[in-house]
Amino acid sequence: MWHNLKKSILQEAIQGKLVPQIAEEGIAQDLLEQIRQEKQKLVKEGKLKKSALTDSVIYKGDDNKYYEQIDKENKEITEDILFDLPNKWQWCRIGTIFMHNNGKQLNKGNSKGKLMKYITTSNLYWDGFVLDNLKEMPFENNEIDRCMAVKGDLLVCEGGDIGRSCIWNYDFPIMLQNHIHKLRPYIPLCTKFFYYIFNLYNLAGLIGGKGIGIQGFSSKALHNTLVPLPPQKEQYRIVTQIEKLFEQLR
Template sequence: MTGQQLKNSILQMAVQGKLVPQDPNDEPASVLLERIRKEKEQLIKEGKIKKEKNPSYIFRGADNLPYEKVGKNEPVCIADEVPFEIPESWEWVRLGNIFQHNTGKALNASNRTGSLLPYITTSNLYWDRFELGNLREMYFSENEIEKCTATKGDLLVCEGGDIGRAAIWMFDEDIRIQNHIHKLRSYTEVCTEFFYYLFYLYKHAGWIGGKGIGIQGLSANALHALLFPLPPLSEQKRIVSKIKESEPLMEKYADVEKYLDKLNTEFPDQLRKSILQEAVQGKLVPQDPTDEPVSVLLERIRAEKQHLVKEGKIKKDKHESVIFRRDNSHYEKRGSEEVCIDDEIPFEIPENWCWARMGSYLDVRDGTHDTPKYVLEGIPLVTSKNLCNGKIDFSTAKFISREDHLAISLRSKVDAGDIMYAMIGSIGNPVLYNGNAEFSIKNMALFKKIANGLDMEYVYWFLYLSQDTMKKFASGGVQSFVSLGYLRNYWIPVPPIQEQHRIVTAIKQILPKISTL
């Protein structure tokens, strides 16, 4: 049961007379209703309210069913309109029988007569509270002030917007209302808070603005005709007191529900990241002493990289480094200088692994940063907005000419096995591309494998895991970004190539099961 369902259930019990016991010493609701009728008749005599053309009242028949008499018509059984059973000491009433009600003034910019006064609209009225920080003003004549002013104790209900939303005006200062708010003022004493809770239940049960016995709108006529249960006045107060006593527990229940929902929503992703963290720390699969040492793998990549530099296929890395261990510490050789980097290492890895800069063992380049001229038909230009859940969404991509595409592809052609990574805006969202489509990229990094180098699926999962950290260190004001230099210098733990393959296999076996949790 959700927090909302619990509150609905408690309110349902309340308005059915099941939350607090009935007291036979209470004045019956029929007496209260008769007092309301007499007060209403007196106000009509005094000319303060208009007489209804077809007044109605509801009573119990000899069969104990509710009947309604409208004007001079014969009484009609309305048992099919009644949403639930109520105690014998209660009565069913139309809301208009116990409350005076009217809406406020419609906006009229050309009408500038009267007094300029603040007013509230539905945007100021929320459940059980008002937001009064942005009040507007308009002109009200004397007659409009009398009709459109809410005073302390009035129940205000939204006619428009979130129809049925209600709150009691509990301020000492009066306020004017706009025409999309109903003002309800009882003819004689009732517990207005009880009727606030009725509106809350009817709204959240779908009986206002929903299906069932409800109504889609809340015009004056619809409001007037709403069927409400009327308990004895003393019981109304006892019910409200019990609800208020229960509300802190309902709120605590709702908070726990939100926490559990958040936990359930986030748990799969947290578990996924936890598994990936174990993987890149060498704790997901066992190490095998017969694996080719990672130093051999890295030396092979360095040799191939030098060969590609000589052929002009990639640029020489000015900051290329080699990481090695000495006396159980990590050192980085930068040119002829050796620097201890223990304070830069983010976590421990197995002894047969090695830390490396991504740019030293991967070809890390980027797409265009320019904005080519867009065309109606042509080659898709993929940006960070098109990367989502490990895939490219071509449906929202814009198009560029083939000429511009060829110019961009000279430095950033995407081949199968490459990893795309958004550098600007929504940083991260890595995509390991395995297709053969023709497209260009903009504002994103491109990670390319160097010969028989790193397993690109292993690199993909490492980038997936690292994207939250990279976002924290992103630069920029309006639009955050990570630089190509930052990505090239980012630390990656490198296992032996055979272990990389085993890690990828284990990830493929485990992660699909997480989605079923």
């Protein structure tokens, strides 16, 4: 029963039906423009590859079908859209709004670098992290920033319980093994809102992909995952309401 009630609350939330829309809070398109400008800035500073500027633009045509434009290519994606959104919201790809990458693959033959503690998917759960008896592996200087999670990063499991996620809310950083994706928004967003999207997608069986002998959630699959994007302040209001309702269910 708890499972079904939780799923229902998340469905209402992610479809924009849990809290009212407020005109003064702007539109999601404003956030996408801010993200575009931030990417241009990072490219100029040499901190981001120029290819990251090639984002998809998803829109609903006059024929009520959904389309995605990437550069000059335009294709219909109506079958990929899970539901219609409020007018102020926008469908987008995870890779459009988040920087993301995996951690480091464990290689016993590689002893170069600084020994640092790291977490694997066995340390990451929906309601927090288990940090007992963490192991160490060496990280070279050029791997540290890429494989390090800091406070506020959204971490997502690649395999096992596919899409299992949690936000790293500790004041100290932690290194990541390669079966964990690190997501960091290009501009300030309510990361907890997207955590709940992954929670719903997991409950609904919408996350998957085929690896070698197991299901997996590859970097490409993550990058292309479609998510709804509300205005920033609405993201926070939705999360507040979700957690209020969850508390009432306990």
